[in-house]
Amino acid sequence: MTELQDLHFIKIAIELSSEHGRARHGGPFGAVVVREGEIFASGWNQVTSTNDPTAHAEIVAIRTASAGARSFHLRGCVLYASCEPCPMCMAAAYWARLERVVFAATRADASAIGFDDSEIYKQLALPVAERSLPMRQVLRDEAVAVLTQWQLMPEKIAY
Secondary structure, rough: OHHHHHHHHHHHHHHHHHHHHHHHOOOOOOOEEEOOOOOEEEEEEEEHHOOOOOOHHHHHHHHHHHHHHHHOOOOEEEEEEOOOOOOHHHHHHHOOOEEEEEEEEHHHHHHHOOOOOHHHHHHOOHHHOOOOOOOOOOOHHHHHHHHHHHHHHHOOOOO
């Protein structure tokens, strides 16, 4: 992709964030997934309109693109996001095997208007026992047995 293409697609992501933010579909965030120089999927924040805390613009766009591609891998695709992806969205970008991510506003810009993910970043860096969200591990052996069973399956779909 060229610099001009990046600017073109990021402007579309920003337009989606503006349009759907004003319509109160969710927060002011938009995203597009581009494949072979064309918009393959788009998304906007739908957290409040769907009561789904995972319905961030990037997640919606990645889900739509994956469904259209009939694949959980989006190799060769680029994600354009109106804002730097949060930890959940960034993880999804890695899991989708995107070629790259281009974003406009930073996480500091989002934080300045109340979308602050800094606590999540801090929590993820802590040992499990020190996190503010209580976590308890139980029945590890039973769960590991299922993981081992899956690992040994010759017909599994690896990802």
